[in-house]
Amino acid sequence: xxxxxxxxxxxxxxxxxxxxxxxxxxxxxxxxxxxxxxxxxxxxxxxxxxxxxxxxxxxxxxxxxxxxxxxxxxxxxxxxxxxxxxxxxxxxxxxxxxxxxxxxxxxxxxxxxxxxxxxxxxxxxxxxxxxxxxxxxxxxxxxxxxxxxxxxxxxxxxxxxxxxxxxxxxxxxxxxxxxxxxxxxxxxxxxxxxxxxxxxxxxxxxxxxxxxxxxxxxx
Amino acid sequence: xxxxxxxxxxxxxxxxxxxxxxxxxxxxxxxxxxxxxxxxxxxxxxxxxxxxxxxxxxxxxxxxxxxxxxxxxxxxxxxxxxxxxxxxxxxxxxxxxxxxxxxxxxxxxxxxxxxxxxxxxxxxxxxxxxxxxxxxxxxxxxxxxxxxxxxxxxxxxxxxxxxxxxxxxxxxxxxxxxxxxxxxxxxxxxxxxxxxxxxxxxxxxxxxxxxxxxxxxxx
Numbered sequence: 001x002x003x004x005x006x007x008x009x010x011x012x013x014x015x016x017x018x019x020x021x022x023x024x025x026x027x028x029x030x031x032x033x034x035x036x037x038x039x040x041x042x043x044x045x046x047x048x049x050x051x052x053x054x055x056x057x058x059x060x061x062x063x064x065x066x067x068x069x070x071x072x073x074x075x076x077x078x079x080x081x082x083x084x085x086x087x088x089x090x091x092x093x094x095x096x097x098x099x100x101x102x103x104x105x106x107x108x109x110x111x112x113x114x115x116x117x118x119x120x121x122x123x124x125x126x127x128x129x130x131x132x133x134x135x136x137x138x139x140x141x142x143x144x145x146x147x148x149x150x151x152x153x154x155x156x157x158x159x160x161x162x163x164x165x166x167x168x169x170x171x172x173x174x175x176x177x178x179x180x181x182x183x184x185x186x187x188x189x190x191x192x193x194x195x196x197x198x199x200x201x202x203x204x205x206x207x208x209x210x211x212x213x214x215x216x217x218x219x
Numbered sequence: 220x221x222x223x224x225x226x227x228x229x230x231x232x233x234x235x236x237x238x239x240x241x242x243x244x245x246x247x248x249x250x251x252x253x254x255x256x257x258x259x260x261x262x263x264x265x266x267x268x269x270x271x272x273x274x275x276x277x278x279x280x281x282x283x284x285x286x287x288x289x290x291x292x293x294x295x296x297x298x299x300x301x302x303x304x305x306x307x308x309x310x311x312x313x314x315x316x317x318x319x320x321x322x323x324x325x326x327x328x329x330x331x332x333x334x335x336x337x338x339x340x341x342x343x344x345x346x347x348x349x350x351x352x353x354x355x356x357x358x359x360x361x362x363x364x365x366x367x368x369x370x371x372x373x374x375x376x377x378x379x380x381x382x383x384x385x386x387x388x389x390x391x392x393x394x395x396x397x398x399x400x401x402x403x404x405x406x407x408x409x410x411x412x413x414x415x416x417x418x419x420x421x422x423x424x425x426x427x428x429x430x431x432x433x434x435x436x437x438x
Contacts, residue, residue, distance in 0.1 A: 061408075061412055064369065064373075064411065064412045064415035064416065065373065065408045065411040065412050065415070066372075066373040066374070066375075066376035066387065066411055067373070067376075068376040068377060068379070068380075068387055069376055069386075069387055069390065069404060069407055069408055069411065070408075072387070072390070072391070072404055073404045073405075073408065076394060076400040076404065077400045077401055077404055080400050080401065158280070158281035158282075159281065159283075160281075161281055161283035161284060162283060162377065165380055172283065172284070172287070176287075179291070185291040185292050185295065186292050186295050189284070189287055189288050189291055189292050190288070190292065192284050192287075193280045193284045193285070193288055196279065196280045196281055196284055197276065197279045197280050200278075200279035200280070201275075201279060
């Protein structure tokens, strides 16, 4: 079996199309995961024990089950109760929800790391609960956790090929359709691997920079 | 009702395949983790470089791509694998790369005085590793190994995409045969979650068992 550069040149535009969708899904999924994670972290600290408990269990359940099955669930079960989602939207919701349960732990650690004195100072200044969160706690909690969050977004990026199972035309799916059309697997599959490796290695550099920029915070 | 029990049987068969994959993948991952993790702290540059390349490569590309590569590209190199073999290979090598970093971290976390004590007792490098360093490092690795095992369990769901009849695959079979979506996916999610709970429970009791008699040794 030999490597055919002409074939590589031929399929490149299709794969680039796929890369765009992969990156789009990662970015949208990351935004959703950041929001969902914050929501879960806040709900778990809620005064209402019932809310805190049930959200905790829900997050635990999602973290203990495979993303692929969750994607199937969103893609196949929701239409039965009248919610029809385009594949990409279903995929982004799946990614965001799944990784939201991971980022929730990051938020939790970040919030726990804010010294108690800050809470007491906020109370002493007569700030409302809402103002305490938005002006005191979160601005101090979020910067140190940016590297850890970015780590999960990179992990999410590596899981995007799963979206091909619910017919999103991302990189893996494009590669598979090209491979099935020409019955040549070696180039498309290797290129997909190369794309992932290159983007992952670049993102590691970005991560190092983020760690340098935000990782250490003076107290 | 008898119909449902038949379909449930199908899903349980899938659960067996998933368990089998998880066990075999874990064994391979464990072997790779120790090889690569100890390779990373080796004295020899070549061994370190090899271990680093392995770890970076398998952590940089996604499990999905690796699985497809093993299943579709290796046959062109005259190395045909059954879906089960490809699944175990990809899962074991992928999770092994993550676990290797755990092994390295745990070995480095053992205090310097322990190494000095080995030298003082005139133990060889290998003897010191085997009798002094690893027994202590193992306890540090265990909780993270548990997480890795759960990640592996969740990752087994992707083998359904190379037509191996695991839990996820059987859920799809039931869906396409009955047209019902809620029952297969919910039951499969519950089974995955139960398996994840069993793993984390098993690891925790193993940890308790291994920590016995070590009180006060580690602070």
